[in-house]
Amino acid sequence: MNPHIVRRIAGVLAAACWLGACSSTPHWDARFGQSVRASLAAQVIHPGAARANAPVNGLDGKAAAAAHERYQRSAEAPAALAPLAVGAAK
Structure with missing residues (x-):
């Protein structure tokens, strides 16, 4: 095969390939950052x-203090876990 033809091909x-890469990004660039803006908008009440x-809507003082106390006590004595038997067939 002629080397001139191979170089031309x-x-x-x-x-x-170079021109094809340029045409694929405009639709991505138009939506760039849209998920971040949607997440931020969802956080703003x-x-x-x-x-x-x-x-502010929420708990009153007594209910909040009781919930906090229950949370603190739950960390002191966690519930007992069942024994883990991986791969044991009965």
Whole structure:
């Protein structure tokens, strides 16, 4: 085969690959960062909460203290775990 033809075919293939790579990113670039913006928007419940005088929805003081106490006691004595038998057939 003629080396001139081989070089020309290789050049055409290289140019096609180079130009093909440029055309695949515009639809990715248009949505770049969209998932981060959606996650941030999902975290914002009430942007004007700092200016509002209304109380925050949640637990009252006694219920919050009791829940915190139960949580602290659960860490002191965790529940007993069942023995682990991996691969044992009965």
